[in-house]
Amino acid sequence: MNNLIPNLDNIRNQLMTTEKRKKQKILVVDDEPDNLDLLYRTFRRDFQVLKADSGSSALQVLAEEGEVAVIISDQRMPEMKGTEFLSKTLPQFPDTVRIILTGFTDIEDLVDAINAGQVYRYITKPWDPEELKGVVQRAAETYDLLKQRTEELHRANSHIALLTSSVQVTKTVSSKEESLSPIAEIYGETFSTDGCILQLVENGSLTSACGTFSQDGILDNWLDKDPLIEEAIATSNMKVCVNVTKDEKLKELAHYSDTDTVGHLIVPIVHANQVTAVLSLQWKQTCTLREDELKLIHISAQLLALILNCAHD
Numbered sequence: 001m002n003n004l005i006p007n008l009d010n011i012r013n014q015l016m017t018t019e020k021r022k023k024q025k026i027l028v029v030d031d032e033p034d035n036l037d038l039l040y041r042t043f044r045r046d047f048q049v050l051k052a053d054s055g056s057s058a059l060q061v062l063a064e065e066g067e068v069a070v071i072i073s074d075q076r077m078p079e080m081k082g083t084e085f086l087s088k089t090l091p092q093f094p095d096t097v098r099i100i101l102t103g104f105t106d107i108e109d110l111v112d113a114i115n116a117g118q119v120y121r122y123i124t125k126p127w128d129p130e131e132l133k134g135v136v137q138r139a140a141e142t143y144d145l146l147k148q149r150t151e152e153l154h155r156a157n158s159h160i161a162l163l164t165s166s167v168q169v170t171k172t173v174s175s176k177e178e179s180l181s182p183i184a185e186i187y188g189e190t191f192s193t194d195g196c197i198l199q200l201v202e203n204g205s206l207t208s209a210c211g212t213f214s215q216d217g218i219l220d221n222w223l224d225k226d227p228l229i230e231e232a233i234a235t236s237n238m239k240v241c242v243n244v245t246k247d248e249k250l251k252e253l254a255h256y257s258d259t260d261t262v263g264h265l266i267v268p269i270v271h272a273n274q275v276t277a278v279l280s281l282q283w284k285q286t287c288t289l290r291e292d293e294l295k296l297i298h299i300s301a302q303l304l305a306l307i308l309n310c311a312h313d
Helices: 008-016 033-043 055-065 082-089 107-115 129-172 176-190 227-235 254-259 291-310
Strands: 025-029 048-052 070-074 097-102 121-124 195-202 205-214 239-241 263-271 274-283
Touching (some): 025 033, 025 055, 033 129, 048 055, 055 070, 055 082, 070 082, 070 129, 097 129, 121 129, 129 176, 129 291, 176 195, 176 291, 195 263, 205 227, 227 239, 227 263, 227 274, 263 291, 274 291
Parallel strands (some): 070 097, 097 121
Antiparallel strands (some): 195 274, 263 274
């Protein structure tokens, strides 16, 4: 698969240098301060730990912080039981893994919660720290797997939508030039860009025919000034700068600083061994595309070459 994109290794290495794995967030909930502090100290090295001393305050933390990988909650708390609190988190955060701590024999409540999918495991108090750490680590891995599968399904749907939408565009326009902006919008939205330009190329040079998309409706087309565009056309290979502010050759170029462009990916559209267009994907933050997204862009660019070539002139 690495040969699918001639310079994939180089692009992948650039993207990997920007990736720093963040600690997963977990939320610990207990009305006893000593237990809450113990839980925090147990997990702070491996996770970003959020704390709450009641179910209601925990719900407020989630409202402010968003989804967490794991929730560890005491069962017996004054305002609401742990199982009641966890049930309230299920609709908004279905992938979060939930663990109950209990020093009581609330077996019926726990069985009901487990059967309803609200609780992953329950741990009796007093707990063994090493055992609890192992359970939480496995819970975090389960969360990662659930998120990965959800994202894979989302990406598959996005991939299908990208390809089918591009084909549909050509059926509704009367010329190749008219298809450029709608296609730029499709790519821009699919890959969450701040700006996207699809511009035709003839005899190794950019033409005036282009289509643009931007999140704020304003986009300055400076592709004719950009050395990455020249390289992409000359080599027929993708070119990327994941962070312009750290690139010695690009950070001094006015068109990047003037437009606050930080990440830039250029995809040559090649037909019959000739670059017939370039696709410019621009972000105002570091480029964080995954390898599967790069491959999708490359594959769809091949289809795009056929689409543009077959479009009405």
